[in-house]
Amino acid sequence: MAKVYVKYKKGILDPEAENTKKALEMLGYNIKDVKIWKVYEIKTKDNVEEMTERLLVNPVIHEYKIK
Amino acid sequence: MIAILRMEGTNNEDDIYNAFAALKCPVEMVHLKQFTGGAKKELQKNIFDYEGIMIPGGFSAGDYIRAGAIFGARLKKISKELKEFVKEGRIIGGICNGFQVLTEVGLLPGINDIIVSKPQISLAVNDSAKFECRHVFLKHENKCFFTEKYEKSEIIQVPIAHAEGKFITSKRILEELKENNQIIFRYVNRAGNYAGYPFNPNGSMENIAGISNLEGNVFGMMPHPERVFYPYLHQEKKKVGDGKRFFESIIKYLRRGV
Numbered sequence: 001m002a003k004v005y006v007k008y009k010k011g012i013l014d015p016e017a018e019n020t021k022k023a024l025e026m027l028g029y030n031i032k033d034v035k036i037w038k039v040y041e042i043k044t045k046d047n048v049e050e051m052t053e054r055l056l057v058n059p060v061i062h063e064y065k066i067k
Numbered sequence: 068m069i070a071i072l073r074m075e076g077t078n079n080e081d082d083i084y085n086a087f088a089a090l091k092c093p094v095e096m097v098h099l100k101q102f103t104g105g106a107k108k109e110l111q112k113n114i115f116d117y118e119g120i121m122i123p124g125g126f127s128a129g130d131y132i133r134a135g136a137i138f139g140a141r142l143k144k145i146s147k148e149l150k151e152f153v154k155e156g157r158i159i160g161g162i163c164n165g166f167q168v169l170t171e172v173g174l175l176p177g178i179n180d181i182i183v184s185k186p187q188i189s190l191a192v193n194d195s196a197k198f199e200c201r202h203v204f205l206k207h208e209n210k211c212f213f214t215e216k217y218e219k220s221e222i223i224q225v226p227i228a229h230a231e232g233k234f235i236t237s238k239r240i241l242e243e244l245k246e247n248n249q250i251i252f253r254y255v256n257r258a259g260n261y262a263g264y265p266f267n268p269n270g271s272m273e274n275i276a277g278i279s280n281l282e283g284n285v286f287g288m289m290p291h292p293e294r295v296f297y298p299y300l301h302q303e304k305k306k307v308g309d310g311k312r313f314f315e316s317i318i319k320y321l322r323r324g325v
Contacts, residue, residue: 059186060235061235
């Protein structure tokens with residue numbers, strides 16, 4: 001099984017992560033940074049890199065790794 | 068004949084259909100499968116039977132993965148035909164989710180190539196992290212075939228309804244869009260000035276609300292002109308809906324030379 005990890009590139013604001021950081025701080029935690037990854041677990045024999053580039057990421061805002 | 072292209076989750080097709088129908092322009096609903104294959108043989112359609120394709124707003128495929136990504140990836144099956152379609156001077160327009168589809172499928176920005184294989188623009192999650200649903204002011208920066216009937220620099224009021232509308236692209240493409248006068252609408256305040264949030268509702272680069280390709284026959288915008296087709300849809304008293312001329316412009320272009 002392949003795991004595709006997708007997240008925003010450096011410099012692209014992730015409003016969901018920013019809000020999560022704010023919410024954790026409001027609970028009293030000291031937070032330096034929050035990053036959110038989206039993980040796709042894909043069972044396939046086909047080319048995972050190709051399908052990632054075709055559909056799962058937009059290269060303008062995303063970076064990804066496959067494990 | 069205009070095709071309104073719908074699939075699972077689009078929800079603005081009726082409004083666009085009604086706008087064209089009210090102006091007596093021949094228009095038809097077409098499901099994506101009827102173009103890309105997968106529909107019954109007798110229901111298959113050929114895109115070249117239409118002068119224009121409009122992609123409506125909504126939440127195609129539930130906005131899963133990214134807004135417009137699945138619609139875009141499915142539409143890519145007919146990339147070759149779409150390229151030819153645009154080359155022939157036929158029109159393709161996308162509103163809201165339709166704009167997201169056009170960037171994902173690579174028909175916008177349409178600078179050097181009619182269609183690119185990897186997206187060069189993203190309409191990402193709004194800076195506010197909210198679904199922004201209200202009227203905004205737009206400045207008509209440059210004309211394209213979809214906006215011929217608006218004056219240059221005119222300010223119009225059109226509603227938005229999106230969570231993913233933040234226009235992001237590379238510096239190089241942004242410069243080219245500006246140089247080529249491809250930026251058609253920008254978000255402004257009532258006085259027509261660029262004014263940041265809430266006037267720019269999503270944090271778009273340079274307040275960009277809508278762009279066209281180099282030739283002006285492919286166009287996408289986040290706000291919904293079909294939702295202000297009639298004057299009573301405005302918050303303020305108007306004689307004519309600000310969105311009406313959008314459809315009149317398209318029809319004028321289709322009837323060119325007739």
